[in-house]
Amino acid sequence: MNSTTIITIAIAVLAVLGLGVVLTATRRSDMSGVGVLSRETRKRDRDAKKSSRNARRDVEAEAVAARSTAVAVMPPAEIEPWVAPDPEMIGESRRAFLNRATGTLLSASLGGFAAALIAFLWKSADGGFGSKINAGKLEDVIGQIRANKGFLYLPEARSWVTEYPKEAISKADAIYRSQGPVFAGMSQGIVALYQKCPHLGCRVPECKTSQWFECPCHGSQYNRVGEKKGGPAPRGMDRFGCLPVDLLDLTCFGV
Template identity: 50%
Template sequence: MGVVLIAIIILVILAAVMVLATALRRNGDRAIGDVSGETLRSDRRGRKAKHEQGIPAGRMVEQSAEIERISKDLVPSSKGEVAVFTPPDPETIGVNRRQFLNRSAVTLTAFSAATFGAASMVAYLWPTGSSGFGSKINMGKIADLESAIDSGGGFLYKPEARAWLVRYPPAALQKARSVYSAPELAGMEDGLLALYQKCPHLGCRVPECGTSKWFECPCHGSQYNQVGEKKGGPAPRGMDRFAMEVTGGNFIVNTGAIIEGPPIGTNTTGQEAEGPHCIGAAVEH
């Protein structure tokens, strides 16, 4: 993928250079022009007629004048009449202006393409950060996280990962293995689950409900059990979750790998609301 991106950038730069060179050559040809064959033939006929009439050719006149200048003393030229000012042709001025604008536009386009290509290449080759959302984040020791979840009434929010951390009951693992992928099970089998904070319906941040022990979206009433499986409302699936791994007793959440939540009807834990709801359930549609 990286090689393809670099090749595309190089092709964009080369295309911009070719467009610029073509435009400059076209403008140069238009400004200089070519002498037509008819003009050349007319000039030859004129020289032949002058020769037949005994009129010296221009080259002979120039040679005679040069010989005379060398053989005689130079004399000061007489004052001639001041030439009448002839205004420039407006059409010629318009052509020059168009040439300038065309060249400017092509130059700016080529410069923009080259700048974009260079910026893309630098962004691609520049090393990315090793922390923050979009990377793997070490949440800490599993024992510490379990204690913090229990202290928070079964929920622990991690803003740096935009994630909710909850316990996953070991008794539900048998059902979970037939529903969830390996990157999800890597955390669940060690008793923890990392859920993305956004509601799959329209992206609102979903808070926990301390009384029902569910997640309940305040925007449109979607409801999910404690492990993010959909229970009600307009959401198209359960809460999305992150790929997880456990290394040296540390719980690692890969916030760059978001996995779509389980389909409607998934209920591996069998958890029902444990108290009053914080948000009234919306009608499914």
């Protein structure tokens, strides 16, 4: 590199530096003028603030001067004597109304409960569960049992009716003779069994496979005459008495 080239580069660098110094000085000059108020403007603002303060003071002084220091004296109020309200005008008091309403609702509730309880316990006049039920002729009932493969369900009695084996009547005599209506039905070859399981009251259906009664809830098993054969039940199925209406013809029986 010769001396001419070095001088040229030095001149160019100095020119760039000089341009930068000029631009920086110009920008500072512009920034120094931003936000600076003139003396007249600042004086005018001070005068306006002073005038505003004076105006507020004048308003407050006028308000204080307008206030009165005198205490207002109210005329004495006339006291009226208390007069008890007329019962005919106000009607019943709230307490009396609530007492009567409570008594009425309680009486109505107890009356409804008593009526439902009596209706449940009282035997129906026209027949139904809990009363004597005419199931038909004895021969027809036995025929229906055999047609249904050993089981006959009477919905109005909520009971199953099955045949009682004649060869077991002598054994039943020793066990069920004290239960007159039950043994009377057994001696005629039938037995009526309540549909509910003695364990927890589930409805016990017949089992087509085992030809027994089997509870679907907990698996208690009973033979066709209601004797317990397995499961958690405490005893066999409950029995209803079956009595012939006519002891000579044995035409029908009641459950």
